[in-house]
Amino acid sequence: xxxxxxxxxxxxxxxxxxxxxxxxxxxxxxxxxxxxxxxxxxxxxxxxxxxxxxxxxxxxxxxxxxxxxxxxxxx
Amino acid sequence: xxxxxxxxxxxxxxxxxxxxxxxxxxxxxxxxxxxxxxxxxxxxxxxxxxxxxxxxxxxxxxxxxxxxxxxxxxxxxxxxxxxxxxxxxxxxxxxxxxxxxxxxxxxxxxxxxxxxxxxxxxxxxxxxxxxxxxxxxxxxxxxxxxxxxxxxxxxxxxxxxxxxxxxxxxxxxxxxxxxxxxxxxxxxxxxxxxxxxxxxxxxxxxxxxxxxxxxxxxxxxxxxxxxxxxxxxxxxxxxxxxxxxxxxxxxxxxxxxxxxxxxxxxxxxxxxxxxxxxxxxxxxxxxxxxxxxxxxxxxxxxxxxxxxxxxxxxxxxxxxxxxxxxxxxxxxxxxxxxxxxxxxxxxxxxxxxxxxxxxxxxxxxxxxxxxxxxxxxxxxxxxxxxxxxxxxxxxxxxxxxxxxxxxxxxxxxxxxxxxxxxxxxxxxxxxxxxxxxxxxxxxxxxxxxxxxxxxxxxxxxxxxxxxxxxxxxxxxxxxxxxxxxxxxxxxxxxxxxxxxxxxxxxxxxxxxxxxxxxxxxxxxxxxxxxxxxxxxxxxxxxxxxxxxxxxxxxxxxxxxxxxxxxxxxxxxxxxxxxxxxxxxxxxxxxxxxxxxxxxxxxxxxxxxxxxx
Numbered sequence: 001x002x003x004x005x006x007x008x009x010x011x012x013x014x015x016x017x018x019x020x021x022x023x024x025x026x027x028x029x030x031x032x033x034x035x036x037x038x039x040x041x042x043x044x045x046x047x048x049x050x051x052x053x054x055x056x057x058x059x060x061x062x063x064x065x066x067x068x069x070x071x072x073x074x075x
Numbered sequence: 076x077x078x079x080x081x082x083x084x085x086x087x088x089x090x091x092x093x094x095x096x097x098x099x100x101x102x103x104x105x106x107x108x109x110x111x112x113x114x115x116x117x118x119x120x121x122x123x124x125x126x127x128x129x130x131x132x133x134x135x136x137x138x139x140x141x142x143x144x145x146x147x148x149x150x151x152x153x154x155x156x157x158x159x160x161x162x163x164x165x166x167x168x169x170x171x172x173x174x175x176x177x178x179x180x181x182x183x184x185x186x187x188x189x190x191x192x193x194x195x196x197x198x199x200x201x202x203x204x205x206x207x208x209x210x211x212x213x214x215x216x217x218x219x220x221x222x223x224x225x226x227x228x229x230x231x232x233x234x235x236x237x238x239x240x241x242x243x244x245x246x247x248x249x250x251x252x253x254x255x256x257x258x259x260x261x262x263x264x265x266x267x268x269x270x271x272x273x274x275x276x277x278x279x280x281x282x283x284x285x286x287x288x289x290x291x292x293x294x295x296x297x298x299x300x301x302x303x304x305x306x307x308x309x310x311x312x313x314x315x316x317x318x319x320x321x322x323x324x325x326x327x328x329x330x331x332x333x334x335x336x337x338x339x340x341x342x343x344x345x346x347x348x349x350x351x352x353x354x355x356x357x358x359x360x361x362x363x364x365x366x367x368x369x370x371x372x373x374x375x376x377x378x379x380x381x382x383x384x385x386x387x388x389x390x391x392x393x394x395x396x397x398x399x400x401x402x403x404x405x406x407x408x409x410x411x412x413x414x415x416x417x418x419x420x421x422x423x424x425x426x427x428x429x430x431x432x433x434x435x436x437x438x439x440x441x442x443x444x445x446x447x448x449x450x451x452x453x454x455x456x457x458x459x460x461x462x463x464x465x466x467x468x469x470x471x472x473x474x475x476x477x478x479x480x481x482x483x484x485x486x487x488x489x490x491x492x493x494x495x496x497x498x499x500x501x502x503x504x505x506x507x508x509x510x511x512x513x514x515x516x517x518x519x520x521x522x523x524x525x526x527x528x529x530x531x532x533x534x535x536x537x538x539x540x541x542x543x544x545x546x547x548x549x550x551x552x553x554x555x556x557x558x559x560x561x562x563x564x565x566x567x568x569x570x571x572x573x574x575x576x577x578x579x580x581x582x583x584x585x586x587x588x589x590x591x592x593x594x595x596x597x598x599x600x601x602x603x604x605x606x607x608x609x610x611x612x613x614x615x616x617x618x619x620x621x622x623x624x625x626x627x628x629x630x631x632x633x634x635x636x637x638x639x640x641x642x643x644x645x646x647x648x649x650x651x652x653x654x655x656x657x658x659x660x661x662x663x664x665x666x667x668x669x670x671x672x673x674x675x676x677x678x679x680x681x682x683x684x685x686x687x
């Protein structure tokens with residue numbers, strides 16, 4: 001299945017891409033995906049799936065859009 | 076007394092007098108500084124019902140015990156007064172050398188009273204205060220004024236100044252400092268303007284009293300280096316605050332077209348990546364090692380310093396996605412000394428009202444030339460529409476009628492920040508219960524809602540989180556007077572702040588002690604509102620009606636078909652009141668005031684409004 005990964009803020013510069021599709025096996029979770037794009041799992045971040053909070057352990061579905069963002073406080 | 080100079084400087088512009096006034100150690104411990112000092116002084120000294128744009132209002136500049144001392148990120152000051160746009164307590168903070176210079180001059184706060192006979196610049200040089208003519212720059216923008224002051228006194232002095240917006244009493248005029256700093260979006264620039272006070276200049280030479288100056292110097296400078304190291308690792312200041320724009324667009328929280336839409340396919344054109352690419356310079360506040368002010372060239376080739384609030388509200392909110400064009404609107408706001416956030420919301424409100432036939436005119440979303448002309452008309456109060464809009468969106472909506480108040484994006488009169496809460500209940504609550512009107516600085520809870528909670532929830536966990544954040548952001552950082560960004564953006568632990576406080580004051584406090592002060596300050600701000608609005612009730616804490624409107628839902632995207640539900644919001648608000656110890660009107664109960672040490676202030680408020 002294909003998942004679109006979108007990085008936010010400095011993650012773009014730090015991890016070298018802004019947005020890209022990834023082919024992943026069925027059953028892949030958001031946590032797995034974070035490992036696939038080489039983001040340190042201990043790093044504070046907000047991960048959303050189609051605009052909503054990710055449920056831990058929940059498998060992703062084909063066509064999902066996963067957004068990985070640092071934690072912000074606004075301007 | 077260590078940690079405080081122990082003195083306020085009280086200046087009267089009417090009779091051109093000034094005096095240093097001592098305050099007690101008990102007062103200092105109870106209110107700490109910044110917002111705490113400001114609200115206590117205003118509560119004790121202002122008669123309820125006064126005109127915020129009249130000579131009876133007071134303009135306060137208040138500092139905290141670590142203000143101006145080299146440590147993360149202490150170059151900030153609170154400006155406060157009765158707000159012209161809300162009629163309640165108003166304040167704001169801004170980065171400025173005044174933080175250091177006023178404390179070195181020997182004062183923890185400046186209280187400006189009365190009204191000058193002609194445009195005046197107040198020059199404070201240690202114990203000496205001069206009232207100098209400022210007619211030469213009256214009618215000029217903040218950039219010219221700042222340069223005029225630097226040419227006289229050099230760049231090391233602390234400066235606060237206003238532009239034409241403040242002079243013309245635009246109700247959301249701000250106070251400006253340094254190259255791109257602004258504060259007091261509750262109309263503090265108009266309060267200065269109403270006093271014919273064009274600028275304040277401060278130079279001090281005295282040591283700032285500290286319990287352990289050598290220890291503070293070592294810890295403060297080490298920590299500034301450490302914050303810089305962390306920032307380099309996290310990369311936060313690469314895109315700074317505008318990094319959040321792309322995220323808001325993804326999670327349907329971006330203000331687009333007067334908040335009618337929550338995301339837009341062109342939003343990427345003005346996101347943090349593009350802003351960083353367009354960067355020509357970087358600016359920051361004093362004592363900052365994670366500078367966040369990204370300047371670009373506007374369409375006229377001028378330097379314009381942008382952050383997320385500016386971009387969000389002067390860009391997508393007006394359906395403008397071109398960074399140089401957004402930069403121009405931002406430059407104009409900064410030069411006129413008009414708040415970019417309220418300015419953006421007022422412009423979008425008017426375009427929406429025209430679109431719906433509620434207001435006369437032909438302005439359309441996306442019309443950057445039209446918005447520029449209108450911004451000038453507002454700042455200079457030209458023409459009927461310019462004058463109406465200079466009053467803010469709430470008053471403009473009352474004038475236009477036709478139900479336009481429903482989409483005037485404000486709470487208590489103050490326009491909302493750039494987070495579209497069409498379906499973000501906790502952040503809508505944060506705007507609703509912000510004690511100065513809708514402002515994100517008090518409690519930015521969106522991240523929690525989308526990370527550790529359920530977006531659909533209206534449960535007490537969100538009300539509790541709003542309170543937790545208010546205690547830190549609207550409390551600690553506003554009374555100790557320091558920038559919240561090292562903590563929130565780069566994870567700088569809060570435990571550093573009691574450590575700094577002990578080094579300067581000698582007092583061994585815990586964070587829990589600070590939270591009590593935060594709650595005390597919030598309770599007094601509520602009493603201030605009660606005195607001004609004795610018939611106050613919970614409706615003052617409701618967000619804009621359009622967020623509850625089923626006909627306003629997104630038709631596609633992450634929150635398609637969703638909107639805030641009124642009864643559930645009201646329940647969330649009640650959770651907040653219950654947790655705070657407030658009554659059903661949102662006013663602290665007598666028992667809460669007793670617990671927080673504001674029972675005496677409560678008894679004073681009972682002459683105007685009831686307590687339960």
